[in-house]
Amino acid sequence: MTHHVLETPVTEAQARALRVGDTVTLEKTLFGIRDANLIAMFDKGRRTIFDMQGHAVVHTAPNVRKVPKTNENPAGYEAVCVGTTTSQRMERFTRPLMEREGVRIIIGKGGMGQGTLDAFRDIGGAYLAVIGGAAALQTTWIESVEEVDMDDLNPESIWRFRIKGFGPLQVTMDSHGGSVYDRVQDEAKARRDAILARIGAA
Amino acid sequence: MLLDPKEVEEIAKTLYIRSVKLLPPDIKRGFERLMAAETDETGRTVLNTMVENIAVAEKRQNLLCQDTGIPIYNVVIGKNVEFDGVAMKEAIRHGCARATTEHPLRSSVVHPLTRKNEQTSCGIGVPIINVDFDSRDETVEIEMIPKGSGSENGSFLQMLIPADGVKAIKRFVIDKVIECGGRVCPPTIVGVGIGGTSDLCMHIAKVAATRPLGTTCSDPEGAKIEAELSEAVNELGIGPQGLGGRSTSFRVHVEVAATHITMNPVAVNIQCHSARRANAVITPGGIDFK
Numbered sequence: 001m002t003h004h005v006l007e008t009p010v011t012e013a014q015a016r017a018l019r020v021g022d023t024v025t026l027e028k029t030l031f032g033i034r035d036a037n038l039i040a041m042f043d044k045g046r047r048t049i050f051d052m053q054g055h056a057v058v059h060t061a062p063n064v065r066k067v068p069k070t071n072e073n074p075a076g077y078e079a080v081c082v083g084t085t086t087s088q089r090m091e092r093f094t095r096p097l098m099e100r101e102g103v104r105i106i107i108g109k110g111g112m113g114q115g116t117l118d119a120f121r122d123i124g125g126a127y128l129a130v131i132g133g134a135a136a137l138q139t140t141w142i143e144s145v146e147e148v149d150m151d152d153l154n155p156e157s158i159w160r161f162r163i164k165g166f167g168p169l170q171v172t173m174d175s176h177g178g179s180v181y182d183r184v185q186d187e188a189k190a191r192r193d194a195i196l197a198r199i200g201a202a
Numbered sequence: 203m204l205l206d207p208k209e210v211e212e213i214a215k216t217l218y219i220r221s222v223k224l225l226p227p228d229i230k231r232g233f234e235r236l237m238a239a240e241t242d243e244t245g246r247t248v249l250n251t252m253v254e255n256i257a258v259a260e261k262r263q264n265l266l267c268q269d270t271g272i273p274i275y276n277v278v279i280g281k282n283v284e285f286d287g288v289a290m291k292e293a294i295r296h297g298c299a300r301a302t303t304e305h306p307l308r309s310s311v312v313h314p315l316t317r318k319n320e321q322t323s324c325g326i327g328v329p330i331i332n333v334d335f336d337s338r339d340e341t342v343e344i345e346m347i348p349k350g351s352g353s354e355n356g357s358f359l360q361m362l363i364p365a366d367g368v369k370a371i372k373r374f375v376i377d378k379v380i381e382c383g384g385r386v387c388p389p390t391i392v393g394v395g396i397g398g399t400s401d402l403c404m405h406i407a408k409v410a411a412t413r414p415l416g417t418t419c420s421d422p423e424g425a426k427i428e429a430e431l432s433e434a435v436n437e438l439g440i441g442p443q444g445l446g447g448r449s450t451s452f453r454v455h456v457e458v459a460a461t462h463i464t465m466n467p468v469a470v471n472i473q474c475h476s477a478r479r480a481n482a483v484i485t486p487g488g489i490d491f492k
Contacts, residue, residue: 036317063268063308080306083268086352086385110352110385110444131251131443132352132387133476135268136259154319155308170244172445181383184446188380188438195437199430201372 003168008105009054012124015104018171020178024128025167029146030107032060032159034085037150038093041101048158049149053102058130059085059109061155064145075160077145082161083135086110087127095119109133111172111181120175127173129180141166203340203486205285207293210344213482213489214297217346218273218323219305220491221480222265225256228415229452229477236389236442236449245447249389252442252475267476270307271348273298273329274412278345280338291331294344298322298329310351342484347412349473356386356472359404364466371396371468372431375454378470379435384444387474390451391415392435395469396424398459407471410455412479419456428456442475452477 006014007027018024031052040046063081067073087108094116097103104125106112109132120126130138143162151157172180196202233253240246259266275294279285299322302309309321311328323329358378362370375394393411395403410419419425431454441447452475461467481492 060268061308061310063265063270063306065306081265081268081308083265085269086355086387088385089355109387110383129443129445131248131255132384133267133350133474134251134255136262136264136266137251137255139264140258140262154321155310156319170445180445184440184444185380185383187446188383188440191438192376192380195434196373196376199372199434201369201376 008056010104011054012104015124015126016175018126019174019176020171020180022171023168024171025165026056026163026169027166028163029055030161030163030166031055031057032062032082032161033057034059034061034156035089036153036156037158038090038097040150040153042093042096046150048101050158050160054104055102056105056107057097057103058107059087059090060159061085062159064155073144075145075148077148079139079142079145079161081135082139082142084109084130084132084138086132087112091115098123098125107169111179117173117177117179120173121177124175126171126175128169129172130169203283205283205290205342205484207286207289209484209489210290210293211297211300213344213484214275214294214346215301215304216491217344217480217482218298218301218307218348221346221348221478222267222270222307223259223263224480225266226414226477226479230256232415232452236452240447240449242441242447244445245441245449248442248445248447249449266478267350268308269350269352270310270323271350272311272354273323274332274347274349275329276332276334276345276347278334278336278343280336280341282340283342287333294331295324295329299324340486343481344484345479345481347479350387350476353386353390353472353474356382356470357404358470359400360468361400362466362468364464366466368427371466372427374468375431375470376434376438379440379450380438382472383440386472387476388440388444388451389442389449389475391473391477392431392451392454393471393473394431394454394456395471396456396458397461397467400467402459403467403469404471406457406459407469410457411471411473413455415452419458421458424456424458428454431456
């Protein structure tokens with residue numbers, strides 16, 4: 001159980017060093033992605049202006065306020081509330097995100113599936129759990145919205161955030177086949193029959 | 203009492219903004235109860251973070267969760283209230299759109315086929331406006347629920363048959379809670395609809411999911427299943443955020459409706475831990491926000 005402070009971008013070795021049970025605090029840069037922009041990138045042939053090599057992405061679509069462009073808000077957006085959405089919907093995009101765009105770390109909630117675990121094993125990556133629904137707290141870790149791509153998809157644009165002390169996040173899926181979600185599912189299924197018997201539903 | 207559409211529009215706007223910032227007291231008490239019973243270390247850490255988030259949102263007057271949801275307005279009109287129904291619904295729609303553009307809030311509503319976002323939280327059939335009536339004199343109550351999508355995607359309907367019995371209803375609920383795991387942002391309120399037609403079954407599941415904690419099913423048989431299932435889901439070990447622990451759900455809520463001799467429908471609709479809801483009661487004396 002190690003706590004890692006990682007400044008993004010990270011190397012393959014840094015990503016592979018993350019193990020289930022560890023915690024992570026991220027510094028510097030974080031990209032916000034989700035359904036519509038992933039569909040645009042991988043199903044509709046659009047390319048992002050961002051270089052995501054070695055970077056971390058969070059499954060999000062923030063609440064933002066349009067403001068004049070300043071040093072503090074270089075993209076003309078103030079972050080009102082930046083939270084995390086359910087990751088499972090993005091499952092089929094993990095491998096292409098890692099292979100084509102070079103992403104190493106995925107931050108989300110609720111966990112992802114076998115395809116993501118396989119991609120982490122093959123390419124070197126990890127999934128970090130943020131507490132879903134704790135968006136007001138998460139917003140305090142965001143310094144600013146630095147730049148926005150595909151803003152025609154707003155709020156499902158691709159967001160580049162400047163972050164400070166983003167965490168602690170829990171490593172819940174790693175490149176060594178570890179998944180907290182699989183373990184919890186297996187345990188729940190093992191308990192199912194006894195629980196059903198107790199409530200007369202066996 | 204005459205219901206003024208201008209007033210309804212302002213209330214609809216205020217309720218949306220209040221709902222995404224202030225968690226109802228029954229849910230806060232629900233967190234206290236879960237904390238007292240949670241023995242898993244990870245579960246306790248996650249619950250603590252959720253409670254901390256509620257405090258941060260209140261202190262900074264920020265949104266509890268980024269998901270502004272699908273807006274639902276439940277209007278209950280009492281006796282001796284004069285109102286123009288069409289104007290009232292239009293006023294709610296305007297208030298909902300104004301909350302989105304003026305606060306601003308993220309518009310989370312799109313056309314289902316083009317996926318176009320009008321940036322108003324409105325669209326075909328949205329906001330959802332349910333109108334009902336009760337016997338309170340000169341009283342109108344409006345409840346606003348921003349229904350988050352992570353838990354709304356945890357919705358299931360099964361048209362069971364009489365031969366499947368009550369056993370199959372219970373199995374269905376347990377299996378769906380396992381299937382959803384951490385995706386629906388536990389600890390949840392598991393809303394269960396039993397009986398009715400397919401649409402009524404789903405509707406009462408949502409009524410159950412959005413009912414305040416501490417309330418019980420008015421039907422004694424429904425209340426019995428509610429108690430049984432509430433205990434059972436917290437023995438699964440799914441825990442807060444699906445990372446392990448006792449606190450999978452605050453409570454299972456059941457609502458029942460009469461059904462057909464050939465039918466035995468069950469529906470599940472889940473509410474995440476950010477169980478947001480805001481109410482306003484309008485009387486000749488003024489508006490009381492709760």
